[in-house]
Amino acid sequence: MxxxxxxxxxxxxxxxxxxxxxxxxxxxxxxxxxxxxxxxxxxxxxxxxxxxxxxxxxxxxxxxxxxxxxxxxxxxxxxxxxxxxxxxxxxxxxxxxxxxxxxxIHLNTTNKYCGTAESIDRITYQLYLVQSYSKIQESYSQNTRRNILKAIAFGVDVIKIESSVVFIDFYRNHGVKFKKPKYTQIEKLINFLSENGHGEIIGAYFRGELCAATLIVKGNGKLIYLFASSSSLGLQKRAMFAIVDQIIRWNSESHLVLDFEGSIIPSIARFYAGFGAKP
Missing domain, CATH: 3.40.630 (Aminopeptidase)
Incomplete structure (x- = not known):
């Protein structure tokens, strides 16, 4: 070749x-x-x-x-x-x-490297959405079920957000902290994804206040959980549990895969696995 x-x-x-x-x-x-x-x-x-x-x-x-x-x-x-x-x-x-x-560099999950250079295996968590919502829900952990019920009891409302500006402002205040040049790059990526149909912004509100949000990237049969952040209020109200549960509800019985990516942080990995996602 x-x-x-x-x-x-x-x-x-x-x-x-x-x-x-x-x-x-x-x-x-x-x-x-x-x-x-x-x-x-x-x-x-x-x-x-x-x-x-x-x-x-x-x-x-x-x-x-x-x-x-x-x-x-x-x-x-x-x-x-x-x-x-x-x-x-x-x-x-x-x-x-x-x-x-x-x-x-990170190779993709189908690339099987057998060379001599140093390599490390990493984990990505994925959830296949082909089954019904009720069937997928059976794989939720007890902790995940409990936190979703708490979010419902608190009155957390999950909706789709049309404005990328709202999400960018929220992420800047409550997401991972970066230097200004990286934020410019992040804003450009978020705007492009949302404006060109490749991204969907989903937010959780408590009494009218946005307390958690994520941007799901769509393409090649996957929904990628790319940007996500919660305020202290969102953490208290278990808002991100409600968001992910709603994403699964909306997209169940499809041939899509919810790709949480991966994490070496045990608590985040447990959050992904709690919805039935597998490495």
Whole structure:
């Protein structure tokens, strides 16, 4: 197989995005428009016919070229509608230009790496939504059931939010803290996702006050739980339990997968698993 290293300007967006759309392991993080926001200087390894593509999130820090996994991009790696063997994956990895002196990237869940470079297995939690809501609910943990009932008793109301501005302001105040340049990038990503039909903002209100919110990213048969935050009031009222339960209720009996991504923080991993999500 001929593998070409391409700068961003040389990549054909239509061919690339068609590959991601048709790939058995395609995911929203790998579309050109997503990469352009989270990793503006990205490059790629591409087969001649674009049947295999491998994005390279390139950064330059301290005059050193490196590949670093971008924020809000859980997994990348090799994508294709064809079979991806360990041999094909290794062939692509061996073609990564030597100019990149440091590499820390996350392959996707279907990429089975058998090379010699140091690697760490990570966990992602997913919940298949093909069953009825009542059937899925049977897999909830007792703790999750109890917290959902508490949210209902408190009178927490879960609705879809049309305004990305409302969500961005809430996330800035109650989400993960970043420096200003990262917030600019976050706002650009949230706005693009919501304005182009790739994202859905869901909020929880207590007595008219927004107390928890999440942005679900939609694409390639998945609902990705990407941005989520709660105020102290939201934590007290168990609002995020109500939000996730409502997402499952709205999307049950579909061929979608609710992808919580993963977490090395035990309490967050327990939250995901409490809804029946499996690694």
């Amino acid at each position: 001929v593998i070409n290293y391409l700068e961003r300007s040389a990549i054909d967006d239509t061919l690339w995005n068609n590959c991601i759309s048709e790939s058995f392991n395609g995911i929203v993080y790998a579309y050109t428009w997503y990469l352009d926001i989270v990793s503006p200087n990205w490059t790629a390894l591409v087969s001649n016919d674009y049947s295999y593509v491998f994005p390279l999130p390139a950064f330059n820090r301290f005059n050193v070229d490196m590949l670093l996994q971008p924020l809000f991009t859980q997994q990348l790696g090799l994508f294709s509608a064809n079979q991806i063997t360990s041999e094909i994956l290794n062939e692509f990895i061996q073609q990564i230009p030597q100019k990149f002196k440091y590499i820390n």
